[in-house]
Amino acid sequence: MPDLERLYDAxxxxxxxxxxxxxxxxxxxxxxxxxxxxKLAANPRLLERIRDERAFLLRLAHNAAIDLIRRRDARERxxxxxxxxxxxxxxxxxxxxxxxxxxxxxxxxxxxxxxxxAVVHLKLWEGLTFDAIAELLDIxxxxxASRYRYGIDKxxxxxRPLYDELK
Amino acid sequence: xxxxxFEQRLRRLPRREVPGEWREEILSASxxxxxxxxxxxxxxxxxxxxxxxxRSETPWWLAWLVPGRAGxxxxxxxxxxxxGLHLAASSHAASDRAASATVAKLPEPxxxxxxxxxxxxxxxxxxxxxxTATRPxxxxxxxxxxxxx
Numbered sequence: 370m371p372d373l374e375r376l377y378d379a380x381x382x383x384x385x386x387x388x389x390x391x392x393x394x395x396x397x398x399x400x401x402x403x404x405x406x407x408k409l410a411a412n413p414r415l416l417e418r419i420r421d422e423r424a425f426l427l428r429l430a431h432n433a434a435i436d437l438i439r440r441r442d443a444r445e446r447x448x449x450x451x452x453x454x455x456x457x458x459x460x461x462x463x464x465x466x467x468x469x470x471x472x473x474x475x476x477x478x479x480x481x482x483x484x485x486x487a488v489v490h491l492k493l494w495e496g497l498t499f500d501a502i503a504e505l506l507d508i509x510x511x512x513x514a515s516r517y518r519y520g521i522d523k524x525x526x527x528x529r530p531l532y533d534e535l536k
Numbered sequence: 537x538x539x540x541x542f543e544q545r546l547r548r549l550p551r552r553e554v555p556g557e558w559r560e561e562i563l564s565a566s567x568x569x570x571x572x573x574x575x576x577x578x579x580x581x582x583x584x585x586x587x588x589x590x591r592s593e594t595p596w597w598l599a600w601l602v603p604g605r606a607g608x609x610x611x612x613x614x615x616x617x618x619x620g621l622h623l624a625a626s627s628h629a630a631s632d633r634a635a636s637a638t639v640a641k642l643p644e645p646x647x648x649x650x651x652x653x654x655x656x657x658x659x660x661x662x663x664x665x666x667x668t669a670t671r672p673x674x675x676x677x678x679x680x681x682x683x684x685x
Contacts, residue, residue, distance in 0.1 A: 373566055377559060385554035399558055406566040460550040471549060493547050525542055532542060 373406055376416075380423055383495060384430045386458070390490045391434040391483055393455040397441065404433045427495070428505045431487060438483060455479055470531055477527040485520035492517050 384405065388398045405426060409415055419425045458475050462468040478486055487506060491497045497505070503513040525532075 373563055377563060381554045381559070381562075382551075385558075386551045389552070395555075399562070402554075402558065403562050403565050406562050410566040457552060460552055474546065474549065493543065494551065521543065524546070528542075532545070 373410060376409065376422070376426070377406065380426050383423060384426060386494060387427055387487075387490055388430050388434050389456055390458055390478060390486055391431070392438060392441075393458075393479055395456045397434075397437055398456070401430055401433045401437055404437075405429045421501075423495075424497070424501060424505050427491070428507075431506065435483070470528075473528055473531050474524070477524050480527070481520050481523060485516045485523075488513055488516040489520040489524070 381402065384402055385398060388401045389395070392398050392401065408429060416422060416425065455475065458478065459471040462471055478489070481489065484506075488502055491502045491505065492499070499510055499513045499517070502508075502517075503510045506513065508516075
């Protein structure tokens with residue numbers, strides 16, 4: 370069995386941030402992380418010959434999160450339930466202006482389509498190159514770059530007034 | 537609004553940490569033994585950024601010995617080699633001892649033969665010629681005798 374404790378300690382924070390940005394729900398995020406680690410425990414040789422553990426685990430988490438989002442959306446359509454509160458992505462801020470800015474960023478990110486949000490997250494907060502993002506999400510390089518550009522432009526447009534005010 | 541500034545500001549936003557109690561829940565559900573929940577707090581803070589390669593906390597000598605079949609095989613081969621050399625050396629010493637014992641026994645019959653020859657020639661024992669080594673009859677040749685008048 371792979372050293373799950375070591376894997377968790379090394380990568381859980383990154384997986385948590387990425388999956389939370391996709392699902393925007395704490396319980397769903399925990400389910401996805403649990404699914405990833407259950408898969409690792411059930412397939413001890415899954416990580417053999419893997420060059421980059423972090424990228425591989427992010428890929429597993431992305432696939433599990435997309436499956437869960439599809440199931441959740443279908444379930445919510447069936448029950449016609451209204452969307453609940455979105456889970457917070459960022460640490461709470463003491464300064465009210467900063468807190469307002471973080472809340473605005475969270476709302477703006479939630480409005481991005483999941484595929485753009487995934488690329489923006491991996492580029493901004495995981496520091497991956499477009500090559501690595503393209504490989505991780507199994508999309509062409511140009512698609513990764515254009516999704517990032519569209520996503521960042523939307524965020525910029527949405528956040529411009531608040532950003533200029535805070536600057 | 538400068539593009540780089542905007543992106544850098546987004547990048548610097550501090551993200552929420554994964555709730556501490558999840559560690560035990562997730563690892564237990566995966567069937568992994570959970571040893572030290574406090575370990576995560578220290579590691580998580582130091583590795584919020586990318587941590588690509590595997591790191592081993594096992595000492596190099598233990599890593600070489602314990603999981604490595606090659607290491608154990610090398611050690612076993614070396615041990616067998618040493619044992620073989622030891623056995624070979626001890627058997628060689630035993631044969632040397634036996635040979636030297638045989639040599640030590642040789643002078644006694646030789647002296648006896650010399651004494652008998654001296655009696656026949658009526659010479660003192662220390663003047664008798666040394667006995668010739670006995671050889672098989674087939675190898676004996678007649679020695680030419682030169683008589684002097």
